[in-house]
Amino acid sequence: MPLSFEGTRAIGATLGSGVVMVLREGTELLPYLRRMAAFFRDESCGQCVPCRVGTVRVEELLARAALRGPTADDRALLSDLSQVMRDASICGLGQTATSALDSAVKRRLALVDGGAS
Amino acid sequence: MGKVSLPVVGTVEITIDGRAVRVREGATLREACAAAGIEIPTLCWAETLTPVNVCRVCVVELAGARTLVPSCSRKVEAGMAVQTDSERVRVSRRMVLELLASSVDTSTAPSLRAFVERYGADPDRFGPRATPAAEGVRDAAHAGHHAEPDGATAATVGQPVKVDNDLYVRDYAKCILCYKCVEACGTDAQGTFAISVAGRGFDARISTEHAVPIPESACVYCGNCIAVCPTGALMAKTEHDMRAEGTWREPEQKQTDTVCPYCGVGCVLRLHTQDDQILKVTSPVESSVTSGNLCIKGRFGFGHVAGKDRR
Ligand code: SF4
Ligand code: SF4
Ligand code: SF4
Ligand code: FES
Numbered sequence: 001m002p003l004s005f006e007g008t009r010a011i012g013a014t015l016g017s018g019v020v021m022v023l024r025e026g027t028e029l030l031p032y033l034r035r036m037a038a039f040f041r042d043e044s045c046g047q048c049v050p051c052r053v054g055t056v057r058v059e060e061l062l063a064r065a066a067l068r069g070p071t072a073d074d075r076a077l078l079s080d081l082s083q084v085m086r087d088a089s090i091c092g093l094g095q096t097a098t099s100a101l102d103s104a105v106k107r108r109l110a111l112v113d114g115g116a117s
Numbered sequence: 118m119g120k121v122s123l124p125v126v127g128t129v130e131i132t133i134d135g136r137a138v139r140v141r142e143g144a145t146l147r148e149a150c151a152a153a154g155i156e157i158p159t160l161c162w163a164e165t166l167t168p169v170n171v172c173r174v175c176v177v178e179l180a181g182a183r184t185l186v187p188s189c190s191r192k193v194e195a196g197m198a199v200q201t202d203s204e205r206v207r208v209s210r211r212m213v214l215e216l217l218a219s220s221v222d223t224s225t226a227p228s229l230r231a232f233v234e235r236y237g238a239d240p241d242r243f244g245p246r247a248t249p250a251a252e253g254v255r256d257a258a259h260a261g262h263h264a265e266p267d268g269a270t271a272a273t274v275g276q277p278v279k280v281d282n283d284l285y286v287r288d289y290a291k292c293i294l295c296y297k298c299v300e301a302c303g304t305d306a307q308g309t310f311a312i313s314v315a316g317r318g319f320d321a322r323i324s325t326e327h328a329v330p331i332p333e334s335a336c337v338y339c340g341n342c343i344a345v346c347p348t349g350a351l352m353a354k355t356e357h358d359m360r361a362e363g364t365w366r367e368p369e370q371k372q373t374d375t376v377c378p379y380c381g382v383g384c385v386l387r388l389h390t391q392d393d394q395i396l397k398v399t400s401p402v403e404s405s406v407t408s409g410n411l412c413i414k415g416r417f418g419f420g421h422v423a424g425k426d427r428r
Binding site (some may be wrong): 038041042043044045046047048049050052053054055056057059060063064066067068073077080081083084086087088089090095 | 170171172173174176184185205208209212213216217219220242243244260261262263265266267268269270271272293294314316317318319320321
């Protein structure tokens, strides 16, 4: 895959800042996703509501899932949070803050019932 | 005589919810919607202030755009087609309201509460609210650092009310960070620039320079920030104290418009009275003299009217 906007788009990913992270198969993803959520919360400028509060609620949701195991409610809440952040944030930071998490959930790699995450 | 056909100058045609609407060039989508009889919810927008488009409760769906657009500031362009009540619009509005109402105290914010009701927002779905921050903690937050969530509670902007002068209080546990006070104090009305947004992300907050108390700041006590605050975070001290005592009875209060006696500007004053006592002074935002703004004398200088030694 060429490391370009077109190349990453073709496999349903985003280029971001061009970082490629390689994880061993079977690696527990939740800690990585929590680290990303914390990063986006720290980097939010705080101007608009979807990103300023949304990044906090996403990080809290993952902490909750880690504590007591994920539920269907968590997935529904994440879907709503992702949607408002993607659709109504002012800039690209809020609009893409949940991309990795959304894709992990879509591929059933995180927030899976019965899973540790 | 030949038929004269004049071009329609200065208007554009757009489609709102499937209806063709012709509006003035340079109008915003919100204005176009209002002209078409569609009321759009707003929190950070005000007629007298420059749009900052930060609350995002006014978003509409514009055909061909990747994201929703803020109708309070997005200007009309010929041929635009917008939906004001699509599923996408409703989800984003409901979520913005859930995010706000779950993180601030809405007890003195009637318009925000009405929107929460209208859009069926459920601010409690993020779990029980975290303990409010102790005094000064939010003011000292360090950008880029935060405590890891405990997985049991939802963070809020909760903190003690700031009572540091005789005229007004700042209860930032109620602040939705709409920027209205900053604009009123700065470029859009007062030109004093006593307050601004400090910090970043969820720690962003309205602050004086270096978070000094109001008497040590540049504030001139015009109260124009109080007048535009949509949540009651900024409130005259009289009202704050009476609410705390349970003696503030708004439904009983009368409003009487008069003219300020202090200077030649002749600002329109609206006296809010209860039991024949003046409790608060505002100015109607429609007033061509004030646009809702006053100075310290007009807004707070009414104590002498009830003075005991008055003859
Ligand atoms: S009272 Fe006037 S000068 Fe003081 S902070 Fe408010 S708007 Fe600024
Ligand atoms: S104090 Fe009031 S006017 Fe100022 S940002 Fe907060 S809610 Fe808006
Ligand atoms: S409110 Fe201030 S500026 Fe307006 S008439 Fe009264 S004294 Fe003059
Ligand atoms: S009213 Fe449009 S973004 Fe706040």
